[in-house]
Amino acid sequence: MEGTVMDIVVRNDRQAALDVLHNIWYYKEVESLHLEGCSLSDGDIAEVAFEAPSVRYVCMRSNCLRSPWKHLAEKFPNMEELDCRDNRKEDVLRCMFPLLERLNNAPMETHETEEGDVPSDSERHEDWSSSASEIDWSGSNEEILDVLR
Structure with missing residues (x-):
């Protein structure tokens, strides 16, 4: 099977996704890993014991990830494209980058207030700024990410 590109796709099946992650060492030719809607958490990614250096594309859409960046970088060291x-994670990104308007080439989602109204730009920026101001931003990226976890 020299030159064959292997894609793994799992949708809406947590156990199958966990099985793939825990046995990723077995799939030596996999280049594309698509685990969508599988309720995967940061801890699930952290528990993966092996690297998957052949993986170039990772899709982890519609899961329960908050801040998986360090673990994803460790498990998929040659990843070129990531869809999360x-x-x-947007809650964390809003604190880190209060002016961020686009992520994954799409607009950031707006959050509704209790009354159901979409907050104005100034209200949203005040909320994000107050959350971000409570964090000591003087540390390294790793230290900042640890605070946000």
């Missing part, structure tokens, strides 16, 4: 849309 529709995860909880």
